[in-house]
Amino acid sequence: MTRCAVMGTGSWGTVFAMILADAGCEVTLWGRRQELVDAIDRDHVNRDYLPELTLPAGIRATTDAAAALAGADFAVLSVPSQTLRDNLALWAPLIEPQTALVSLMKGVELGTVKRMSEVIAEVAGVGPERVVVVSGPNLAGEIANRQPAATVVACADEEVAKRFQKACHTPYFRPYTNTDVVGCELGGAVKNVIGLAVGMANGMGLGDNTKATLITRGLAETTRLGLVLGADPHTFAGLAGMGDLVATCSSPLSRNNTFGTNLGRGMTLAETIAATSQTAEGVKSCESVLDLARRNGVEMPIVEAVVDVVHKGRPTQEVLKGLMARSAKPERR
Numbered sequence: 001m002t003r004c005a006v007m008g009t010g011s012w013g014t015v016f017a018m019i020l021a022d023a024g025c026e027v028t029l030w031g032r033r034q035e036l037v038d039a040i041d042r043d044h045v046n047r048d049y050l051p052e053l054t055l056p057a058g059i060r061a062t063t064d065a066a067a068a069l070a071g072a073d074f075a076v077l078s079v080p081s082q083t084l085r086d087n088l089a090l091w092a093p094l095i096e097p098q099t100a101l102v103s104l105m106k107g108v109e110l111g112t113v114k115r116m117s118e119v120i121a122e123v124a125g126v127g128p129e130r131v132v133v134v135s136g137p138n139l140a141g142e143i144a145n146r147q148p149a150a151t152v153v154a155c156a157d158e159e160v161a162k163r164f165q166k167a168c169h170t171p172y173f174r175p176y177t178n179t180d181v182v183g184c185e186l187g188g189a190v191k192n193v194i195g196l197a198v199g200m201a202n203g204m205g206l207g208d209n210t211k212a213t214l215i216t217r218g219l220a221e222t223t224r225l226g227l228v229l230g231a232d233p234h235t236f237a238g239l240a241g242m243g244d245l246v247a248t249c250s251s252p253l254s255r256n257n258t259f260g261t262n263l264g265r266g267m268t269l270a271e272t273i274a275a276t277s278q279t280a281e282g283v284k285s286c287e288s289v290l291d292l293a294r295r296n297g298v299e300m301p302i303v304e305a306v307v308d309v310v311h312k313g314r315p316t317q318e319v320l321k322g323l324m325a326r327s328a329k330p331e332r333r
């Protein structure tokens with residue numbers, strides 16, 4: 001039986017543990033808080049994040065990372081992107097040589113501008129053949145109800161991707177493999193930023209033309225960055241690109257979309273942060289994505305506009321006007 005340690009009892013870690021258990025894996029969930037972990041172990045409910053969901057009874061929960069990781073075929077990492085380095089530094093000595101590391105995270109590290117798979121390889125000291133990325137249109141709240149969804153399982157080593165594909169394949173969750181790790185990760189990280197922009201437009205009362213324009217031009221920015229970083233452009237037309245962008249930009253379940261909507265409605269950044277209990281990765285990753293783009297000479301005007309609103313306090317109306325006033329250019333360049 002495939003053994004999986006899921007590190008993180010937030011929304012996605014918990015739902016992913018359910019997927020793995022439904023697919024027939026032996027699953028241990030690691031969490032930070034004893035009380036929450038005890039309740040998951042005893043009642044099979046994560047009260048804080050998914051109170052309506054009864055988890056498969058076979059899932060064990062623990063605060064002991066060593067116990068969770070012992071004998072694991074896969075260590076599935078699901079903490080906020082900006083905390084991965086510190087969390088993984090504690091776990092790395094406990095990870096055994098047969099364990100592949102799986103990233104569920106969608107972000108770019110501030111300062112280093114590293115993708116999550118790069119942080120994993122560096123901190124855990126493992127080669128790319130042991131790092132897997134899962135990314136796609138996967139709103140945890142829908143998958144918790146076992147609604148049909150698909151995703152991409154990416155690894156430089158296709159055989160490892162296939163092993164994890166099998167480990168998480170259920171009647172409601174359909175994973176496709178890909179070897180384009182860079183493209184899949186950029187798709188996931190940048191869609192959070194575009195989700196903020198579309199949410200802002202939504203909050204400002206703007207309609208579907210504006211939102212479709214932001215989505216499409218957002219994908220153009222993502223593809224431009226991806227090409228410079230060696231991604232396969234086809235990835236951006238797939239589930240980890242367009243698929244995730246559409247889900248995030250359409251759904252009130254998306255934390256990034258909701259965060260943007262609150263800003264667009266006129267809430268201050270402090271008020272918006274106070275109203276957000278879960279991780280909206282785009283809030284921090286907009287800065288690291290822009291940093292990554294600039295270091296590579298890539299223009300990302302929508303990402304820059306989001307940084308202007310979120311981190312420089314510029315009014316959404318003014319920033320939108322600025323985007324529309326950019327000089328005219330061909331669609332493809």
Ligand SMILES: NC(=O)c1ccc[n+]([C@@H]2O[C@H](COP(=O)([O-])OP(=O)(O)OC[C@H]3O[C@@H](n4cnc5c(N)ncnc54)[C@H](O)[C@@H]3O)[C@@H](O)[C@H]2O)c1
Pocket residue numbers: 008009010011012013014031032049078079080081083087104105106107138139140141277278279281
């Ligand atoms: N929720 C979704 O629908 C979804 C879907 C796909 C991908 N993701 C990605 O998965 C990753 C995790 O997201 P999530 O939705 O589970 O987040 P979340 O906010 O629901 O949970 C984060 C978890 O990380 C834990 N954690 C560990 N160390 C932490 C620290 N130092 N600071 C704060 N929290 C810490 C928290 O206790 C919590 O259990 C993100 O990168 C997100 O983009 C989320």
Ligand SMILES: O=P(O)(O)OC[C@H](O)CO
Pocket residue numbers: 106136137138139140192195244247248253254255256257279280281
């Ligand atoms: O709630 P969000 O905005 O973090 O989006 C969740 C998932 O990434 C959607 O695929």
